[in-house]
Amino acid sequence: MKIARQHSIEQEASERKKNFLEVSFGLNEERAFIEAKRCLECKNPICTEGCPVGIDIRSFVQLILQKDYLGAVQKIRETNYLPAICGRVCPQETQCEQVCTMGKKHEPVAIGKLERFVADFELANNLFCPPTISERRDEKVAIVGSGPAGLTCAAELGKLGYQVTIFEALHGIGGVLRYGIPEFRLPKKILDIEAERIQALGVKIYTNFLVGRTATIDELFDEWKFNAIFLGTGAGTPSFMGIPGESLSGVYSANEFLTRINLMKAYSFPEYDTPIRIGQQIAVIGGGNTAMDAVRTAKRLGAERAYLIYRRSREEMPAREEEIHHAEEEGIEFLLLTNPTKILGDKNNWVCGIECLKMELGDSDDSGRRKPVAIKDSEFVIPVQTVIEAVGQKPNPIIQQTTSGLNVGKRGTVVVNDVQQTSREGIFAGGDLTRGGATVILAMGDGKIAAKEIHKYLQAKSKKLEEQFTATTIAEPVLA
Ligand SMILES: Cc1cc2nc3c(=O)[nH]c(=O)nc-3n(C[C@H](O)[C@H](O)[C@H](O)COP(=O)(O)OP(=O)(O)OC[C@H]3O[C@@H](n4cnc5c(N)ncnc54)[C@H](O)[C@@H]3O)c2cc1C
Ligand code: SF4
DSSP: OOOOOOOOEEOOHHHHTTOOSOSEEEOOHHHHHHHHHTOOOOSSOHHHHTSTTOOOHHHHHHHHHTTOHHHHHHHHHTTOSOHHHHHHHOOGGGTHHHHOGGGGTSOOOOHHHHHHHHHHHHHHTTOOOOOOOOOOOOOEEEEEOOSHHHHHHHHHHHHTTOEEEEEOSSSSSSTHHHHTSOTTTSOHHHHHHHHHHHHTTTOEEEOSOOBTTTBOHHHHHHTSOOSEEEEOOOOOEEOOOOOTTTTSBTEEEHHHHHHHHHHTTGGGTTTSOOSOOOOSEEEEEOOSHHHHHHHHHHHHTTOSEEEEEOSSOGGGOOSOHHHHHHHHHTTOEEEOSEEEEEEEEOTTSBEEEEEEEEEEEEEEOTTSSEEEEEOTTOOEEEOOSEEEEOSOEEOOOHHHHHSTTOOBOTTSOBOOOTTSBOSSTTEEEOTHHHHSSOOHHHHHHHHHHHHHHHHHHHHHHHHHHHHHHHHHHHHSOOOO
16 A cells, blocks of 8 residues: 555644644545545445444445545444544554554554544534434433543433433533643544534533532432433542642642633633742653643643653553654653652752652562652652642542442442443433543543443333333222
8 A cells, every 4th residue: 555644734833832723623525535545445444443442433434435524424424423533542552453454464544533523514604504313202311421431421311302400510521621731632623512412412511510419310310300310420530649849839730720721711811810830940750641741731731841750661651642643843851761759849848859869760569550669769859840740530439428238349439231231220321421531432431331322221121111101000890
């Protein structure tokens, strides 16, 4: 195959590190067409098996070749209601593209970029039309949390005609898509439009509604008369390393840092003034997407030197390759095989430095990755004024603590079976709440499975009621 994989058009690194505009503009029509041509139209399109929501990838790529871009996005939306979001943030390289047949000898088809291209085409030309809902049903389903798991579950049930209501603790919907992922990777405008399309299915949304406090799960069943509930409350509680100095001023969890930036619009300075002090040098600890987002954000907010401190090597970093590459281009300084041991403070208790140890890779650990081992006497200090920890997160426990009969795992995750059912009848769950920190598309896949299962559950329940009613009617004595 002589045609090379097509690349997105991007803002120059020297420019984009000073602004919050989108880094990538995606493929243009010409590049999208060339890229679609690379698809081998496999008889067994294994790419679909690699997609947690089962998009018919071969068909949508073929529609691009016919220049039927609207048909292509409609094909995607049959199984994925958030194509413009997934086309931007999904880790395709470890899903559909990893198994793509083309990737065996050459680079895989750029499935994610093609998905974004058709979704953006539909958006730019205002061509969206909601699907027809053939039957409106009386049963009410509550969705707790409006991240990708909740939004997907709501969309699937909305398409089936259920009375769906989303309850969201924050004032805006989208979960991590809104308060975590920065504007330069996923503009809020895109999220708003895709979320509006879910509302167009008849889905109601209550924001500023903290389930477990504003109303408990039992109240949603007993007083609000919901027939089933899906929990998609994510894993928004940050973990810390537990090293000295974490209570100094200038230390943030990545969650707090990114939430301030996103929800208080710090990216629109000076129009919005956000209480966040960056300093000249900052250090972010971690190697995942969250760490990468935090360090690139800090650079855009004016840090002269932005360090990313990670205890293993580049190969082991869990962040998406594309994001690591973008961070490198933007001048982020990677301190690899380095582990922080202490955060240092000045006389006013503000951060003034971070002490680290050099590491080397030892044997593999339980995760299959080589374990970082400290190199004796290799301590060194770098001057920084801000430290941001991005070392993992766990679920918020409010619902688990206020709902009886819900099995909870060791790390605070809600336990589900393979069809997303919890230990309590009528309650289903998915996404980061059940997995710990994972990905957008896995959360969406869970939301989809749960919706299918809720549908089955409600149908079985109404059939049972119908049978009971018929049996009672037959059993009644006939009066002469
Ligand atoms: C900074 C960052 C960058 C990331 N980048 C990527 C990426 O590039 N690609 C990728 O695939 N994944 C990425 N991820 C991971 C991905 O965003 C998550 O796996 C995904 O959002 C999980 O979806 P969810 O629906 O389970 O939960 P969330 O997105 O966390 O949404 C949960 C929602 O529930 C609400 N909620 C919580 N408790 C309650 C309650 N009691 N009552 C009502 N509402 C409640 C929360 O406010 C939130 O809105 C990133 C994560 C972070 C933090
Ligand atoms: S596996 Fe790759 S080459 Fe084959 S149909 Fe899917 S996208 Fe096309």
